[in-house]
Amino acid sequence: MENVSENSELTSTLHLGLRSVVDASPESALSALLSSLSDLDKSAIESVLNGGPDKAMVVVQRGSTKGSRYLIANESSSIGRSPESEIFLDDVTVSRTHAVIERTGSGFALTDLGSLNGTYINNESLKTVQLKCGDEIQIGKFHLIFITAVNK
Numbered sequence: 001m002e003n004v005s006e007n008s009e010l011t012s013t014l015h016l017g018l019r020s021v022v023d024a025s026p027e028s029a030l031s032a033l034l035s036s037l038s039d040l041d042k043s044a045i046e047s048v049l050n051g052g053p054d055k056a057m058v059v060v061q062r063g064s065t066k067g068s069r070y071l072i073a074n075e076s077s078s079i080g081r082s083p084e085s086e087i088f089l090d091d092v093t094v095s096r097t098h099a100v101i102e103r104t105g106s107g108f109a110l111t112d113l114g115s116l117n118g119t120y121i122n123n124e125s126l127k128t129v130q131l132k133c134g135d136e137i138q139i140g141k142f143h144l145i146f147i148t149a150v151n152k
Contacts, residue, residue: 093140
């Protein structure tokens with residue numbers, strides 16, 4: 001029989017795969033997204049880009065719901081695996097209540113709500129960040145592009 005110490009760790013975190021890394025800058029990610037869209041999808045995104053500072057949208061660029069668009073219409077929009085989330089991402093790599101996008105005085109901010117796998121903005125693990133147009137949000141296996149009015 002093997003002797004097990006009293007202080008051995010009984011639990012550990014299981015990572016389901018390597019986190020893919022974003023290669024592009026926010027500007028090139030937005031350009032790549034726009035060039036891959038149909039005219040109808042492109043016009044929907046351009047209406048947000050040319051709208052006021054209170055309009056925003058996220059577009060799923062990678063994941064099982066690729067191409068899905070979510071308009072940020074409320075003061076806050078929840079992101080998670082829970083069906084009650086405004087931005088529903090159905091995968092085990094996403095926490096039930098993973099993150100939230102909130103309207104702030106200067107635009108929109110994203111806050112991680114203590115998720116297991118974290119939230120990455122342009123390859124950086126962040127708890128809270130002020131979002132900029134073209135930012136790539138990675139939540140689990142999903143990559144989303146944040147879109148808001150471009151300052152002219």
